[in-house]
Structures are given as C-alpha cells and as structure tokens.
Amino acid sequence: MRERASTAGGDRRRTEVHAAGTHAGRVSCQNRKGLMSTLSLRLPASLHKTVRELSERDEVSINQFIAPAVAEKASALLTVAYLEARGQRSSRTQFDRILARVPNTPPMPGDELPAQPRRTSKALAPTSRRARPQRTPGVKAVRG
Numbered sequence: 001m002r003e004r005a006s007t008a009g010g011d012r013r014r015t016e017v018h019a020a021g022t023h024a025g026r027v028s029c030q031n032r033k034g035l036m037s038t039l040s041l042r043l044p045a046s047l048h049k050t051v052r053e054l055s056e057r058d059e060v061s062i063n064q065f066i067a068p069a070v071a072e073k074a075s076a077l078l079t080v081a082y083l084e085a086r087g088q089r090s091s092r093t094q095f096d097r098i099l100a101r102v103p104n105t106p107p108m109p110g111d112e113l114p115a116q117p118r119r120t121s122k123a124l125a126p127t128s129r130r131a132r133p134q135r136t137p138g139v140k141a142v143r144g
Contacts, residue, residue, distance in 0.1 A: 041066075
C-alpha cells in the first residue's frame with residue numbers, strides 16, 4: 001500500500017511513502033518530467049558491504065546514502081572548475097590597486113603571525129612519479 005502526498009509551493013512532484021513491504025517507511029520522489037534515472041553501479045564487494053551497513057545504521061536506502069555523496073563530489077569538482085575560471089579572469093594590477101586601499105595597521109590581538117614560520121607538511125608537498133637522485137652541489141653525476 002502506498003500513500004501519496006503532494007508538496008507545497010506548486011511543485012508538481014509525486015511523493016510516495018511506502019507503508020508496507022521491504023520499503024516500508026521509505027520515501028521516493030519523482031518529478032512530473034521523470035528526471036530521476038537509474039544507474040547500474042559496480043562496486044567492490046567490501047565497499048558495497050560498508051555502504052549497506054552504513055545506510056542501514058542511518059535507516060536510509062543505499063540510494064539515499066549514495067546520491068548525496070555523488071552530489072557532494074560533483075559540487076566539489078564544479079567549485080574547483082569555477083574558481084579556476086574565475087582566477088583566469090583576475091588582474092594582478094587590480095588586486096594591487098585594491099590592496100593599496102587597506103590601511104597599514106597592526107593586526108588585532110590574536111591575528112598576529114607566529115614568530116616562527118610553520119613547517120609545511122610533507123604530506124601536502126607535490127611529489128613526482130619518478131624519484132630523482134639527490135645532487136650534491138659541485139659534484140657531477142657519473143653514469144656507468
């Protein structure tokens with residue numbers, strides 16, 4: 001048995017609340033144009049098991065667990081693309097002009113820079129796929 005509910009604001013979506021069976025208590029939503037789609041996804045068995053367990057713990061379907069994760073990843077990638085495009089439109093001259101308007105005053109208490117510069121984490125340092133040998137200044141490498 002399914003119960004149907006309409007949404008507010010004139011949005012013509014069909015919402016179904018499953019009242020019985022294996023999907024009891026779950027809500028599915030489909031808009032009038034059928035914009036929901038089906039995707040066949042292959043996951044390693046261990047990841048599938050983890051997703052199933054986590055979704056059961058949160059009392060949601062696997063789909064309701066995965067869909068927001070995919071949306072979050074897509075949003076992050078689109079944000080990076082947006083910021084890169086925005087950076088391409090930037091102007092160093094305009095940046096310097098705006099920065100020149102900032103008064104030269106000491107920082108507020110708590111906003112001071114540390115006396116010793118922070119050491120950067122090696123985990124964040126860029127790496128090369130190919131290890132390069134260390135060179136000692138003034139010593140030529142000998143090939144054999």
